[in-house]
Amino acid sequence: MIALKRPSSWVLTIGLAAFVCTTGALVWVSRPPRPNSHMATLDRARLLLTANDPRSAVQVLEALGPPGELKTDALLLLIQACYHEMGFRRVIALCDVMSSRPDANPEFHFWLGNARLGMWQASQAEAAFKECLRRDVHQEGATLQLAKLYATQARRQEVEPLILELYSRGKSPPPEKAASFDPGDRILEPNLLVQLLIIQYFGWEAAAMIDQLRLFHEADPDDFEAQVALALACIRTDNHIEAWDLLRDCTRRRPDHPRAAAALLECALAMNDLEACRQWLGTHPDDFTDDAQVWDLRGQILLSDAQHERAADCFRRAVEIDPYLSQAQYRLGRCLMAAGNRLEAADRIEIGRQLNLASAELLKTVSAMQSVQPTAPQCLQLARLCYRLGKRRIATEWLKLAKAFGSAAADVLQLQTEMTRNPSGPIVGATHE
Amino acid sequence: MKFAHSRFCCPLLALMSVVLIGGGFLAQDKQPRLTNVVEQSGIDYEQVRGPYELYSMPATLIGGCMLLDYDGDARLDAYLLQGNHLDFDRQDPTVTNRLYRNLDDWRFDDLTFQAGVGSYGYALGGVAADVDNDGFVDLYVCNYGPNVLYMNNGDGTLRRVQDSALAGNEMSSTAAFGDLDSDGLLDLYVVNYVDWSLATNKKCFENGVQYHCPPNHFPPQPDMLFRNMDTLSFREVTQEAGADAERGTGLGIVIADFDMDGGPDIFVANDINPNFLFRNQGAMKFSEEGLLSGAALDGAGNTMSNMGVACGDYDNNGFLDLFVTHFTHELDTLYANSGRMSFDDKTVVAGLSATRHGRMGWGTHFVDYDLDGWLDLIVAYGHIDREPQDRGAFRQRPGLFHNLGNGRFTEVGRQAGDYFEKAWVGRGLAVGDMDNDGDTDVLINHQEGCPSLLRNDTVAAGHWLRLELVGTQSNRSALNAKIVVRCGNNKRVFEVFGGGSFAASSDLRPLIGLGDNRIVDELVVRWPSGQVQRWESLPGDAAYRITELGDLRPVP
Numbered sequence: 001m002i003a004l005k006r007p008s009s010w011v012l013t014i015g016l017a018a019f020v021c022t023t024g025a026l027v028w029v030s031r032p033p034r035p036n037s038h039m040a041t042l043d044r045a046r047l048l049l050t051a052n053d054p055r056s057a058v059q060v061l062e063a064l065g066p067p068g069e070l071k072t073d074a075l076l077l078l079i080q081a082c083y084h085e086m087g088f089r090r091v092i093a094l095c096d097v098m099s100s101r102p103d104a105n106p107e108f109h110f111w112l113g114n115a116r117l118g119m120w121q122a123s124q125a126e127a128a129f130k131e132c133l134r135r136d137v138h139q140e141g142a143t144l145q146l147a148k149l150y151a152t153q154a155r156r157q158e159v160e161p162l163i164l165e166l167y168s169r170g171k172s173p174p175p176e177k178a179a180s181f182d183p184g185d186r187i188l189e190p191n192l193l194v195q196l197l198i199i200q201y202f203g204w205e206a207a208a209m210i211d212q213l214r215l216f217h218e219a220d221p222d223d224f225e226a227q228v229a230l231a232l233a234c235i236r237t238d239n240h241i242e243a244w245d246l247l248r249d250c251t252r253r254r255p256d257h258p259r260a261a262a263a264l265l266e267c268a269l270a271m272n273d274l275e276a277c278r279q280w281l282g283t284h285p286d287d288f289t290d291d292a293q294v295w296d297l298r299g300q301i302l303l304s305d306a307q308h309e310r311a312a313d314c315f316r317r318a319v320e321i322d323p324y325l326s327q328a329q330y331r332l333g334r335c336l337m338a339a340g341n342r343l344e345a346a347d348r349i350e351i352g353r354q355l356n357l358a359s360a361e362l363l364k365t366v367s368a369m370q371s372v373q374p375t376a377p378q379c380l381q382l383a384r385l386c387y388r389l390g391k392r393r394i395a396t397e398w399l400k401l402a403k404a405f406g407s408a409a410a411d412v413l414q415l416q417t418e419m420t421r422n423p424s425g426p427i428v429g430a431t432h433e
Numbered sequence: 434m435k436f437a438h439s440r441f442c443c444p445l446l447a448l449m450s451v452v453l454i455g456g457g458f459l460a461q462d463k464q465p466r467l468t469n470v471v472e473q474s475g476i477d478y479e480q481v482r483g484p485y486e487l488y489s490m491p492a493t494l495i496g497g498c499m500l501l502d503y504d505g506d507a508r509l510d511a512y513l514l515q516g517n518h519l520d521f522d523r524q525d526p527t528v529t530n531r532l533y534r535n536l537d538d539w540r541f542d543d544l545t546f547q548a549g550v551g552s553y554g555y556a557l558g559g560v561a562a563d564v565d566n567d568g569f570v571d572l573y574v575c576n577y578g579p580n581v582l583y584m585n586n587g588d589g590t591l592r593r594v595q596d597s598a599l600a601g602n603e604m605s606s607t608a609a610f611g612d613l614d615s616d617g618l619l620d621l622y623v624v625n626y627v628d629w630s631l632a633t634n635k636k637c638f639e640n641g642v643q644y645h646c647p648p649n650h651f652p653p654q655p656d657m658l659f660r661n662m663d664t665l666s667f668r669e670v671t672q673e674a675g676a677d678a679e680r681g682t683g684l685g686i687v688i689a690d691f692d693m694d695g696g697p698d699i700f701v702a703n704d705i706n707p708n709f710l711f712r713n714q715g716a717m718k719f720s721e722e723g724l725l726s727g728a729a730l731d732g733a734g735n736t737m738s739n740m741g742v743a744c745g746d747y748d749n750n751g752f753l754d755l756f757v758t759h760f761t762h763e764l765d766t767l768y769a770n771s772g773r774m775s776f777d778d779k780t781v782v783a784g785l786s787a788t789r790h791g792r793m794g795w796g797t798h799f800v801d802y803d804l805d806g807w808l809d810l811i812v813a814y815g816h817i818d819r820e821p822q823d824r825g826a827f828r829q830r831p832g833l834f835h836n837l838g839n840g841r842f843t844e845v846g847r848q849a850g851d852y853f854e855k856a857w858v859g860r861g862l863a864v865g866d867m868d869n870d871g872d873t874d875v876l877i878n879h880q881e882g883c884p885s886l887l888r889n890d891t892v893a894a895g896h897w898l899r900l901e902l903v904g905t906q907s908n909r910s911a912l913n914a915k916i917v918v919r920c921g922n923n924k925r926v927f928e929v930f931g932g933g934s935f936a937a938s939s940d941l942r943p944l945i946g947l948g949d950n951r952i953v954d955e956l957v958v959r960w961p962s963g964q965v966q967r968w969e970s971l972p973g974d975a976a977y978r979i980t981e982l983g984d985l986r987p988v989p
Contacts, residue, residue, distance in 0.1 A: 272782040330734025334727050349724050352734035
């Protein structure tokens with residue numbers, strides 16, 4: 001007792017006690033499971049996973065028996081532990097075991113997707129995430145991974161429906177989660193919408209993505225989307241020759257694919273290969289007529305060929321399909337200007353400029369919101385900007401957030417009224433979205 | 434396998450060697466060579482930007498330079514602009530702009546104080562021209578704070594003119610002279626940036642790292658147009674001339690006749706705002722046609738961070754084109770002028786998309802460094818932040834882009850010498866024939882370091898013609914005079930234009946690459962006064978002094 005009155009002794013004693021407790025705990029969680037202690041084993045495995053020790057978690061679960069004999073919940077946990085241990089091939093093998101079971105937990109598709117991604121097998125990962133969502137529409141992780149994959153592969157158009165779907169789903173929880181679900185959490189969670197806007201409006205960082213895209217392509221040379229994405233990154237990093245070869249192959253394999261066709265045209269334009277462009281125009285007069293981007297590219301080719309009138313027709317078709325395609329509006333204006341139609345030219349150029357200003361403003365607002373909770377004025381501002389950019393559905397969500405965060409009712413009502421009056425957006429005659 | 438037919442192989446190998454070695458020489462000879470000779474030159478200027486920790490707006494721009502023949506000895510002298518402390522009360526009077534007299538043979542002598550141009554302050558840009566038509570070049574220096582006009586006394590000294598109208602108190606980034614009303618007197622357009630002061634300075638952070646706030650954090654300042662009423666009497670006419678467009682955070686300017694209608698137009702490159710293109714309507718009236726002309730935005734209609742601007746007819750179609758430098762994440766833009774005041778963004782098809790890779794462009798000029806008859810491009814790059822939060826680095830490699838003559842450029846910087854291998858914080862870039870040897874040399878100023886003096890050593894270059902135009906009815910500097918050079922069926926157009934590059938003033942003597950042509954079949958000079966003079970069968974590889982309504986004389 002006398003000794004314990006000295007501070008150093010206290011430290012020693014506490015340290016010793018802590019060591020004994022920790023060692024004891026580790027010995028306890030690592031000890032071989034006793035028969036009929038299934039739930040306890042799973043708890044221990046979960047604990048080890050939480051403690052970032054997947055290897056021990058795998059060992060604990062393996063002690064329960066071979067994978068084929070494991071119960072479904074244990075098998076799912078083993079899949080998860082193997083994934084965290086970077087055993088991607090094993091995850092795939094275990095998912096095979098799981099998939100053959102009548103009571104398979106659909107979550108395994110999520111881990112299968114992640115393992116495929118870990119092995120750079122993008123198309124198989126995509127298929128797994130989609131399957132996961134088909135079986136469990138509330139799987140947020142799969143949605144986000146899929147959105148990330150689309151963003152990496154410059155497939156922006158596919159991100160919006162995906163995230164909006166998840167966002168709207170959040171308001172009606174699945175029956176099994178209903179008891180613990182607070183709808184307010186989801187509705188007031190703007191992060192998904194912020195991410196969506198970042199993916200849609202921030203420039204695609206091809207130089208930062210190209211290594212990853214190359215790995216996707218190498219891992220699976222038959223993956224069409226991976227090849228198109230790599231080609232696009234090659235164009236953006238001025239490796240036009242490689243891009244051209246990749247895209248020629250893509251368009252041979254899928255002549256009906258608008259993104260590949262558009263990328264091929266972009267590449268030919270970047271190489272100033274007008275002959276190839278003309279040839280494409282000649283052989284594809286009636287293809288992709290519902291794709292605004294392709295019409296815009298057709299216009300650019302004709303513009304490079306100094307065929308202003310024909311180019312104007314193409315840009316007009318592009319803005320008829322997507323009136324919020326700012327560059328097509330602007331280019332149409334420039335063509336009209338060359339044709340001497342100054343009045344409409346000025347209008348089109350101004351529309352293009354206003355759309356670009358709105359995008360720039362949106363980026364500025366979103367950048368300021370990345371790491372902080374948005375304010376009511378920011379939400380209202382984003383609602384206005386999204387509406388100006390023809391994104392009515394996203395605008396509606398921001399408007400709801402603005403309301404929830406306490407925006408003045410009059411401001412909300414004013415925008416709501418405007419959106420009701422012009423449901424397709426502020427550009428006159430637009431029927432987009 | 435052994436060579437069974439060595440008697441055939443030896444001559445074959447010898448022939449191959451000749452072809453390969455010869456080919457090697459040819460390939461080598463065609464390479465650009467720009468040698469940095471500043472170390473031996475006697476130029477001991479070191480750039481001062483003031484405390485970095487202030488993250489001030491003027492400090493992002495500092496680094497101007499000028500090439501001018503201030504003493505009339507037919508050799509280009511160098512004037513290097515200098516920063517100081519941004520608190521005027523704490524400025525060091527010994528840190529001044531510096532004037533280096535060209536002594537020939539790439540040696541320079543510091544004559545700043547003898548010449549009377551050693552003012553201190555915070556000089557961002559400047560322009561040189563003969564304002565009073567007395568045969569000697571005058572200087573206008575743009576400052577953070579009042580601008581300064583130096584008039585040349587003609588005896589190797591200049592005097593500071595007290596003109597409050599011209600001085601202003603804005604943050605003027607640059608300026609350009611031009612005879613906008615064709616009255617023989619040079620008018621002045623002053624480009625202003627933002628309303629910034631130490632008191633209104635702001636702090637911007639990203640990922641916890643402070644960086645220089647973008648200019649849209651401060652109100653833009655309106656530009657000013659001054660009409661030269663009489664030799665030294667300037668009147669501000671911005672509003673009445675119709676040059677009072679929206680405020681534009683301007684950084685670059687060119688005064689040139691873009692529509693070839695005889696009246697010089699004004700192009701202003703605005704940082705994060707649309708560029709202005711003031712079309713000359715005559716009688717000192719302008720209409721702003723930037724958006725309608727296509728020169729305000731990039732080809733997709735995006736507003737860019739426009740900084741430096743190069744002007745020249747790169748595609749030899751008879752109209753002056755523009756190349757504008759931008760921020761790291763943006764593509765520098767090549768605006769091809771198709772005439773009728775219409776500019777098309779040809780950046781990508783011209784192969785200039787490589788300019789975007791993490792480089793931030795400032796000073797830039799079209800130069801025919803190899804005299805092949807096609808204008809090449811040189812660009813000074815460098816970031817504004819020491820720790821950039823984008824993909825750029827603070828110090829960046831300069832760019833030299835060779836014009837292939839088919840509408841495309843290819844970057845050749847790495848072959849052009851050590852200077853292009855290293856990374857710098859480039860800003861002002863001025864070009865001129867500093868050693869009068871018939872090719873274009875380059876002066877580039879850098880932040881946080883010394884300037885570079887690039888002697889053009891490109892061998893086996895083409896033939897050339899250098900002109901020194903002296904206006905008598907027109908302004909003496911012959912600003913906005915047009916030159917048409919015809920060799921066979923090949924006709925090209927040049928203009929002595931005002932402004933250009935970033936924070937720089939270049940040689941006003943046009944240096945024209947003739948390629949393989951030793952003779953100029955026809956030379957036409959159209960003076961701003963309307964006078965036209967024509968010569969035929971002019972031998973190349975020579976410099977000529979042409980006097981308006983007078984004669985053409987070879988310059989020794």
